[in-house]
Amino acid sequence: MDYDAIVADLLTFIAADAPGDAAFDRLALQLFAYQFAHNQPFAKFARTRGRTPRTVKSWADIPAVPINAFKTLDLTCCAPADAVAVFMTSGTTLGGLRGKSYHPTLAVYDASMRRNFAERFMAGHARMDMGILFPTTAMMPNSSLAHYLNLAVRDFGTPGSGHLIGEAGIDFDRLTADLTRAETTGRPYALLGASFSLVHALDELQRRGFAVRLPEGSRILDTGGFKGQSRELELDEFYDALSQTFGVPRSQCINMYGMTELSTQFYDNGNAVCPSVKSGPHWIRTRVVNPLTGVAVPKGETGVLAHTDLAHFNIVTTILTEDAGIETDDGFLLLGRAAGAEAQGCSMAVDEFLRAAGAA
Amino acid sequence: MVERAGYLPGLAADALHWRAETCGAVEVLLPVLGGEQVTAIAQHVRDQAQARLRSQPVGRIVDAIDRAVARLLDRRDPYRQRMDDLLPRVTGYNREMVRLGLTGYLKTFRKPELQRFLAEDFANPAILDDFQPLAKGGFGRAFGPRVLAHIWAGNVPGLPLWSLVAGLLVKAGNIGKAPSAEPLFAGWFAQVLAEVEPDLAECLAVVWWRGGDVAPEAALIQQADLVLGYGSNESLGAIQSRMPVAKRFLAYGHKVSFAMVSAAALDAAKASATARLAAYDVARYDQQGCYAPHMLFAERGGAVPPQRFAQFLAHELAAFERKFPRRPLTMAEASGIAAWRHAEEMTPGGEVFGDPHGAWTVSYQPEDSAFRPSGLNRTIRVVAVDRLADVPGIVAPFKALLQTVGIAAPPRDLFRLAAALGHVGVTRVAALGDMTAPEAGWHHDGRFNLLDLVEITEIDGRAEAAADRLASYVD
Numbered sequence: 001m002d003y004d005a006i007v008a009d010l011l012t013f014i015a016a017d018a019p020g021d022a023a024f025d026r027l028a029l030q031l032f033a034y035q036f037a038h039n040q041p042f043a044k045f046a047r048t049r050g051r052t053p054r055t056v057k058s059w060a061d062i063p064a065v066p067i068n069a070f071k072t073l074d075l076t077c078c079a080p081a082d083a084v085a086v087f088m089t090s091g092t093t094l095g096g097l098r099g100k101s102y103h104p105t106l107a108v109y110d111a112s113m114r115r116n117f118a119e120r121f122m123a124g125h126a127r128m129d130m131g132i133l134f135p136t137t138a139m140m141p142n143s144s145l146a147h148y149l150n151l152a153v154r155d156f157g158t159p160g161s162g163h164l165i166g167e168a169g170i171d172f173d174r175l176t177a178d179l180t181r182a183e184t185t186g187r188p189y190a191l192l193g194a195s196f197s198l199v200h201a202l203d204e205l206q207r208r209g210f211a212v213r214l215p216e217g218s219r220i221l222d223t224g225g226f227k228g229q230s231r232e233l234e235l236d237e238f239y240d241a242l243s244q245t246f247g248v249p250r251s252q253c254i255n256m257y258g259m260t261e262l263s264t265q266f267y268d269n270g271n272a273v274c275p276s277v278k279s280g281p282h283w284i285r286t287r288v289v290n291p292l293t294g295v296a297v298p299k300g301e302t303g304v305l306a307h308t309d310l311a312h313f314n315i316v317t318t319i320l321t322e323d324a325g326i327e328t329d330d331g332f333l334l335l336g337r338a339a340g341a342e343a344q345g346c347s348m349a350v351d352e353f354l355r356a357a358g359a360a
Numbered sequence: 361m362v363e364r365a366g367y368l369p370g371l372a373a374d375a376l377h378w379r380a381e382t383c384g385a386v387e388v389l390l391p392v393l394g395g396e397q398v399t400a401i402a403q404h405v406r407d408q409a410q411a412r413l414r415s416q417p418v419g420r421i422v423d424a425i426d427r428a429v430a431r432l433l434d435r436r437d438p439y440r441q442r443m444d445d446l447l448p449r450v451t452g453y454n455r456e457m458v459r460l461g462l463t464g465y466l467k468t469f470r471k472p473e474l475q476r477f478l479a480e481d482f483a484n485p486a487i488l489d490d491f492q493p494l495a496k497g498g499f500g501r502a503f504g505p506r507v508l509a510h511i512w513a514g515n516v517p518g519l520p521l522w523s524l525v526a527g528l529l530v531k532a533g534n535i536g537k538a539p540s541a542e543p544l545f546a547g548w549f550a551q552v553l554a555e556v557e558p559d560l561a562e563c564l565a566v567v568w569w570r571g572g573d574v575a576p577e578a579a580l581i582q583q584a585d586l587v588l589g590y591g592s593n594e595s596l597g598a599i600q601s602r603m604p605v606a607k608r609f610l611a612y613g614h615k616v617s618f619a620m621v622s623a624a625a626l627d628a629a630k631a632s633a634t635a636r637l638a639a640y641d642v643a644r645y646d647q648q649g650c651y652a653p654h655m656l657f658a659e660r661g662g663a664v665p666p667q668r669f670a671q672f673l674a675h676e677l678a679a680f681e682r683k684f685p686r687r688p689l690t691m692a693e694a695s696g697i698a699a700w701r702h703a704e705e706m707t708p709g710g711e712v713f714g715d716p717h718g719a720w721t722v723s724y725q726p727e728d729s730a731f732r733p734s735g736l737n738r739t740i741r742v743v744a745v746d747r748l749a750d751v752p753g754i755v756a757p758f759k760a761l762l763q764t765v766g767i768a769a770p771p772r773d774l775f776r777l778a779a780a781l782g783h784v785g786v787t788r789v790a791a792l793g794d795m796t797a798p799e800a801g802w803h804h805d806g807r808f809n810l811l812d813l814v815e816i817t818e819i820d821g822r823a824e825a826a827a828d829r830l831a832s833y834v835d
Contacts (some may be wrong), residue, residue, distance in 0.1 A: 045706070066699055067704060069702060073706065079592075109496065288693065291691070291698035292697060304695050337693040338692045346591075347617075350699075350733050353733040
């Protein structure tokens, strides 16, 4: 299959209603063959696992590429120069190397985002008043999250919606004005942003003694965790604080779980109870595996998440994350990062060695 | 019966608050101590050591430790039985590996080994008991700290014994903070010592608090004359930041070690035995100790090429897995190994031999000889080099992190390589197979175990003559 046919098929698949297991499998195998043919580092990786288009019979056989590989290999079917967007990870580990995902078109990414976001976050609204607690794409051109939030406000925000972070940081005057207006007019408001930006906002609003009761139907979306950029909060503490400061019940506080190495996001149905169950749309599937063997762990046991995202067609569909999780009936529980373990004794684990060697 | 951790003389156990924690597969009661309680224990230990330990001849202390160790070497002793029973369940290490490891380790603390320990640091150990003539003239006597604080870390069974014994030999009152990963051993040893030598019973304590709990740690630092700390650079840095400027803090940070195998050890007759020794160093305590190898440099030119040797090593690790299976890993540890293994697989020229269940992994790298840590838990990188003499240059950038090198090489090479390795920061060269069992009296991280703890009070050579002039019998 060629590029145009792949993109067309994907757009059709994403738009379809419940296309079923067989259709998912067929498209996943087509994409595997396409990537095997056009993405040389991936083909080599797959061969070392003994996986080729001849031996891979189902989507679950596709070898999962560890996310660290995105830092050292150019995993792409198109020439890097032909990419219209390159999304990069923040580069906080592995000596500052950043994982890269090349996109020759954003049509598939955007279609994936839009359908999923409409169903999981918008709750029947076509557009809402929105405030974005994250920098714009102009400020962060390589951030997939900036692009995602840009799409959200562009395609789902009412006129007057916009970013609440500028070069000078959070614009608290605008934030409080937005919140107060929502409270007065009774129009539901959606506040979206990085989890750590929401913590910064909570801290500052608390300092100002500012709290609102946003009207019914208002929602909050947080994503990405705290990443050492703000205070680390327990999830219960975080959602309680959001609920108290903004007057949005925890059941309307949605967490989005996404990665630079994917083109599709996962959502929960609110955080009345933590950890919440996350799930994705019909074009992404998740297995919970033993990271050492790649074999799925029995349902209910902790493993590491491996995602197969058909929308990430130019890079690789299947990635092995460093996120621990447990499979449930309707998705998975996300338990946090399953890496960066320190040695139990006096030896050094990789992360600590890199830090120490960097400091030496 | 639920096991209680710690050893707290001077505090009534009933008056304490105990917290139940699950350590590995064992429910343990840990004492919850506040700053005031730590201060009270420290003062008690200081006073008791002053009254009952500091005047004892060091020979008597050696005898007492020897008797305590003899009890723990006896498999019928109830404390030893608790160690054999519970330590594997707390740490997850294989039962037989723990039992053999403990016996081998405790043997390095019997009387002859303790005497070697003393002789290593003091030409005349009597300097701990009384003023002894000094080479420069005059007299000197060594005094240990009144209160020596130990902040231990890690789960390798028995590790706290090193510094605790050193503290006792220099007659310090000792307070150790037990590691959360294995909080039991230190307290047990203290109890046995108290039973065999009641005079010492009140001179040491084993405490605990949750990592990051500042108040008890600050109290301990405040009361101690000298602090020994073990752990990561992060945790040592946190302790350092709380140390008053004038107080000494001896930090033992995490280290890395590696192995070197010369072409001479890679002939057809010796290669397999060499691989077995290397595998033993990798398998013992699953590379959690700082003396365990992360990498192995194999010299080209032997009858068995490095790649073949890597396969031998894989074969031996498989054999160890059958005999002493690796402890169960956390998901974070397993994920760490997976990430390491993927990185090795993606290194150009690399070849990875691994157990299908991930119980061990050997990565063979003919082209990339860079020094990198392993994924731990029985994973090792074998690197082919043209000459072992090139290795010191490869590891030199990591000078501050290096500790043990296990070498399989003929005598001439052993000394030549040791000199070059010493220049780049290696502090211990051992035979392959002995890396994880340092001998009695070894210089931990290149330091003096006892000398670092004492201060010498000296009598100036001229003071004696001056005193003579004041004698009642002066003519």
